[in-house]
Amino acid sequence: MKVIWNIIIKEFLQLKRDPRLFGIVFIAPVMQLIILGYAANMDVNTVHTAVFDQDKTTTSREFIRQFERSGYFEMDDYVDNYKQITDDINSGKVLWTLVIPKDFEKNITRKQTAPVQTIFDGSDGNKTSIVMGYVQGIVSSYSKSILLKATDKSGLKNPIVGSLVPEARVWYNPDLKTRVYMVPSIMGLILMVITTILMSMAIVKEREIGTLEQLIVTPIKPYQLIIGKVVPFIILGFIDVLVVLSVMIFWFGIGVRGSFIFLVFSSFLFVLSTLGIGLFISTISKTQQQAMMVAQFAIMMPMIYLSGFAFPIENMPKFIQYLTYVIPLRYYITILRAVVLKGAAFTELIPETLMLLLFGVVILFASSLRFKKRMN
Amino acid sequence: MYSIEVNKLTKVFGKFVAVNGISFNVNQGEIFGFLGANGAGKSTAIRMLCGILEPTSGDAILGGYSVMNQPDKVKTQIGYMSQKFSLYNDLTVEENINFFGGVYGLYNHKLEERKKWVLKVAFLEGQKHLLTASLPGGIKQRLALAIAVIHEPKIVFLDEPTGGVDPISRRNFWDLINELSLSGVTVFVTTHYLDEAEFCNTITLINAGNIIASGSSKELKTKYLTNTILEVECDKVVSALDILSKQKWIDETSIFGNYIHINVKDENVGRILVKKVLTEQNSINISRLDKIVPTLEDVFIYLLEKDENKNAE
Numbered sequence: 061m062k063v064i065w066n067i068i069i070k071e072f073l074q075l076k077r078d079p080r081l082f083g084i085v086f087i088a089p090v091m092q093l094i095i096l097g098y099a100a101n102m103d104v105n106t107v108h109t110a111v112f113d114q115d116k117t118t119t120s121r122e123f124i125r126q127f128e129r130s131g132y133f134e135m136d137d138y139v140d141n142y143k144q145i146t147d148d149i150n151s152g153k154v155l156w157t158l159v160i161p162k163d164f165e166k167n168i169t170r171k172q173t174a175p176v177q178t179i180f181d182g183s184d185g186n187k188t189s190i191v192m193g194y195v196q197g198i199v200s201s202y203s204k205s206i207l208l209k210a211t212d213k214s215g216l217k218n219p220i221v222g223s224l225v226p227e228a229r230v231w232y233n234p235d236l237k238t239r240v241y242m243v244p245s246i247m248g249l250i251l252m253v254i255t256t257i258l259m260s261m262a263i264v265k266e267r268e269i270g271t272l273e274q275l276i277v278t279p280i281k282p283y284q285l286i287i288g289k290v291v292p293f294i295i296l297g298f299i300d301v302l303v304v305l306s307v308m309i310f311w312f313g314i315g316v317r318g319s320f321i322f323l324v325f326s327s328f329l330f331v332l333s334t335l336g337i338g339l340f341i342s343t344i345s346k347t348q349q350q351a352m353m354v355a356q357f358a359i360m361m362p363m364i365y366l367s368g369f370a371f372p373i374e375n376m377p378k379f380i381q382y383l384t385y386v387i388p389l390r391y392y393i394t395i396l397r398a399v400v401l402k403g404a405a406f407t408e409l410i411p412e413t414l415m416l417l418l419f420g421v422v423i424l425f426a427s428s429l430r431f432k433k434r435m436n
Numbered sequence: 437m438y439s440i441e442v443n444k445l446t447k448v449f450g451k452f453v454a455v456n457g458i459s460f461n462v463n464q465g466e467i468f469g470f471l472g473a474n475g476a477g478k479s480t481a482i483r484m485l486c487g488i489l490e491p492t493s494g495d496a497i498l499g500g501y502s503v504m505n506q507p508d509k510v511k512t513q514i515g516y517m518s519q520k521f522s523l524y525n526d527l528t529v530e531e532n533i534n535f536f537g538g539v540y541g542l543y544n545h546k547l548e549e550r551k552k553w554v555l556k557v558a559f560l561e562g563q564k565h566l567l568t569a570s571l572p573g574g575i576k577q578r579l580a581l582a583i584a585v586i587h588e589p590k591i592v593f594l595d596e597p598t599g600g601v602d603p604i605s606r607r608n609f610w611d612l613i614n615e616l617s618l619s620g621v622t623v624f625v626t627t628h629y630l631d632e633a634e635f636c637n638t639i640t641l642i643n644a645g646n647i648i649a650s651g652s653s654k655e656l657k658t659k660y661l662t663n664t665i666l667e668v669e670c671d672k673v674v675s676a677l678d679i680l681s682k683q684k685w686i687d688e689t690s691i692f693g694n695y696i697h698i699n700v701k702d703e704n705v706g707r708i709l710v711k712k713v714l715t716e717q718n719s720i721n722i723s724r725l726d727k728i729v730p731t732l733e734d735v736f737i738y739l740l741e742k743d744e745n746k747n748a749e
Contacts, residue, residue, distance in 0.1 A: 062541075062543070063538065063539060063541075065538075066534075066535055066538035066539060067535075067539075069535075070524070070531070070535045073526075073527055073531055074526050074527065077526045077527075077567075078526065269520065269521075269522075269525070270518055270520030270521065270522045271522050271523070271524060273518055273520070273522065274516065274518065274522035274523075275539075276487070276488050277487065277488060277514070277516040278536070278539045278540065279508060279511045279512050279539070279540065281508075
C-alpha cells in the first residue's frame with residue numbers, strides 16, 4: 061500500500077512540474093467545450109433566398125413579406141430570369157429560390173389554385189429538408205389566412221370545415237437547439253481524449269527516458285505500478301468532469317436534469333475504459349509520438365464516428381451498428397444525454413451502465429495483464 | 437558461497453544467440469568488470485541477472501536466490517544503474533530519494549539516515565531541493581549510483597555507468613565504486629573504457645555471446661598474451677603501419693597515438709626484422725624500438741581477433 065502511495069505522490073509531483081499539463085487538464089477542455097459548443101450547431105437560422113416575382117402585384121408582395129417576417133429568411137436577390145436563379149444557386153449565394161408565376165393574384169381572387177415554384181439547392185440534404193419544412197409551414201399558414209379572409213368577404217357563414225391540427229409540444233429541448241443536444245456529448249469526448257492520451261503518455265514517457273527499466277529492477281509489483289499510475293489519472297479525469305460540467309451549466313446554461321451523483325459515477329466507469337485503452341496503447345508504443353498517433357487515429361477517430369456523437373446510430377447499416385456495441389463512448393454519450401437533458405434515472409439506464417462497467421473492468425484488466433507481460 | 441553464481445545462462449532472440457550459455461562466479465565485495473564490444477551480449481547478460489529479461493535457459497544465483505525461481509527475492513538483493521540516466525529529471529533530488537527509498541521500503545528514521553548518506557556521497561549536502569535536471573553530469577551519475585544502493589543491497593549492477601562523463605568525474609566515480617566494494621558490496625560493472633577495467637579485481641571478456649577470457653588485469657596480460665609487444669617510434673607512421681601489417685611474422689599490428697605496437701613471437705628476431713623492413717628496405721627512420729608491458733588494450737585486441745578468426749573458420 062505504501063509503495064502505491066509513493067507512486068501516486070511521485071506522479072502528482074511530476075504533474076505539478078509540467079506546465080503543459082495544467083493547460084491540457086484545465087484550459088483545453090474549457091476552450092474545446094466552448095468552441096465546439098458553438099461550432100457544433102446544425103440549426104438553420106438565416107436562409108439566403110432569391111425571389112423571381114413574375115406577378116409583381118400587391119398579393120405577391122404580401123406573400124413574399126410572409127417569408128421576411130418569419131425571421132428565418134433573408135431576401136438576397138430579386139431576379140427576373142431563370143439563368144440568374146441557376147447562377148445564384150451555383151455560386152452558393154442563395155439556398156433556394158421562390159418563383160411566383162404570373163396570375164398569382166388573379167388566381168387567388170378567382171378562388172382558384174395558385175401554384176408557386178420553389179427551387180432548392182439539395183447538396184446539403186439535411187439543411188435543405190429543414191428549410192423545406194420552414195417554407196411549407198409559411199405557405200400553408202398563408203393559404204389558411206386567405207381561406208379565412210375569403211369567408212369574411214362573402215358575408216355568409218361558410219360551413220366550417222373541420223381539419224386536423226397537431227399541437228406539437230417538444231420536451232427536453234423545447235427550442236430544438238442542437239447545442240443543447242451536442243454539449244453533453246462533447247463533454248464525453250473531451251473526457252475520453254484527455255484521459256486516454258495522458259495515461260498512455262505517462263507510461264511511454266517512463267519507457268522512453270529509461271526509468272521504467274529502473275522500476276522493473278525494484279521490488280515494485282506490476283499491479284502496484286499500474287494502480288499507482290492509474291489513480292492519479294482517475295482523479296484528474298474526475299476534476300475534468302467537474303470543470304467541463306461547470307462550463308456546461310454556467311456558460312451554456314444547460315442544467316443537469318437528472319442525478320448529478322449518477323452522472324459522476326457513470327463518468328468514473330467510463331474513465332476506467334479510457335484509462336484501460338491508454339494503458340493498452342502504452343504497451344504497443346515505444347515513443348510518446350507513436351502513442352499519440354495510435355491514440356488519435358487507431359482509437360479515438362473510430363470511437364468518435366461510431367459513438368453516435370456525430371451521426372445517429374439508428375441510421376447506420378446493420379453491420380456497422382453491431383460495431384458500435386463495442387464502443388464505450390456510445391454508452392457514455394447515451395447516459396450523458398439522457399441524464400442531462402431528460403433527467404433519466406439510473407433505473408432507466410441500467411443496460412448502458414452495466415456495459416460501461418463491463419468494458420471498464422475488461423479493458424483495464426486485459427491491458428494490465430498485457431502490461432505485466434511486457435514488463436517481465 | 438559466491439555472491440553471484442552464473443550457470444549456463446543463455447538468451448536467444450529468435451535465431452540470434454545473444455548470450456551463449458555463459459558460466460562464472462563472483463566473490464562478495466569484488467569489483468567484477470564485464471567487457472566486450474557493442475552487441476557482444478554484455479547488456480543482455482546484465483539485464484537477465486537483474487530480472488529485466490527472462491533467461492531462455494540456465495540460471496544465476498544472486499545473494500543466495502535464483503533469478504529463474506525467486507526473481508522477487510533477487511530484486512531486494514540488488515541495485516541497478518543503467519547506461520541511461522534513470523532518475524526523474526523533473527523531480528528534486530530529495531523527491532527522487534524519497535521515491536526510490538519508499539519503493540525499497542525505507543521510511544522515517546531509516547530513510548532520513550540513508551538520505552543523509554546519499555546527499556553526502558553525491559556531493560549534494562544542503563542542495564536537496566535542486567531539480568535533478570539542473571545537476572551537472574558527474575553529480576547526476578553519483579546521485580544515480582547512490583540511489584541505486586539506497587537500500588544497501590549486497591550486489592550492484594552498473595551498466596556502462598560512466599558514458600558521457602568527464603575524466604575527473606569518472607575518476608571520482610570510481611573512487612565511490614571502490615568505497616562500495618571495500619564496504620563489502622559486490623560491484624558488477626560493464627564498460628568499454630579499458631583504463632576503467634584496470635580498476636576491476638576480475639575482468640571477463642565477452643564476444644559474440646561467449647566468454648573468451650577471464651582473470652585479473654595482470655593474469656590477462658601474462659596468461660593470454662605469451663608473445664612480446666614491441667613499440668616502434670618512427671617517421672612516416674602511416675606507411676610504416678602499412679608495411680608492418682603485411683609482414684607474416686607479425687601476429688598483430690595496431691597504432692597507439694604516434695607509436696606502432698607489433699606483436700611478435702620472439703623479441704630479438706622481431707627487433708632485427710623490424711629494422712630490416714623499415715630502415716633497410718624502405719628507408720624509414722626508427723627513433724625508438726622498445727619491448728613494452730602489454731596494455732589491456734593490446735590483450736583485448738589480440739584476444740578478439742583470435743576469437744573472430746576462430747569463428748570465421
